[in-house]
Amino acid sequence: MLKYSRQREAIKRFLMTRTDHPTADTVYVNIKKEFPNISLGTVYRNLSLLASLGEIAKISCGDNSDHFDPNTSPHYHFCCRHCGCVQDIPMPTVSMLNQEAQKQFDGQIESHSICFYGTCRECLESYDLSRQSS
Numbered sequence: 001m002l003k004y005s006r007q008r009e010a011i012k013r014f015l016m017t018r019t020d021h022p023t024a025d026t027v028y029v030n031i032k033k034e035f036p037n038i039s040l041g042t043v044y045r046n047l048s049l050l051a052s053l054g055e056i057a058k059i060s061c062g063d064n065s066d067h068f069d070p071n072t073s074p075h076y077h078f079c080c081r082h083c084g085c086v087q088d089i090p091m092p093t094v095s096m097l098n099q100e101a102q103k104q105f106d107g108q109i110e111s112h113s114i115c116f117y118g119t120c121r122e123c124l125e126s127y128d129l130s131r132q133s134s
Contacts, residue, residue, distance in 0.1 A: 065084070083123050087120065
């Protein structure tokens with residue numbers, strides 16, 4: 001049985017208030033307000049533990065920063081190549097994807113994770129504005 005931790009519970013509570021998939025650094029800056037002596041390493045360890053327990057999801061978008069999501073139900077993400085934001089894509093998941101992959105694989109497929117990459121609306125609008133002013 002896992003020992004109760006006020007810091008870990010605070011991290012979970014903080015994540016539950018967010019839909020922007022914060023990084024460990026963002027979690028640390030915010031949790032430090034409640035626990036001034038908490039270390040970044042403690043935040044990383046607790047986020048990794050929560051992810052390994054399946055209580056949160058860890059999303060890697062190739063920007064060298066993991067992002068964390070309190071929503072562990074199957075869903076897809078968008079990662080902006082310009083600003084690094086991570087957003088949920090509100091579309092149905094393709095439930096047959098695991099079965100189709102299983103047909104091509106000797107091991108056991110349990111789940112899948114899909115991230116779409118491109119430019120978010122805010123970056124597109126910012127880019128359009130900067131082009132118009134030149």
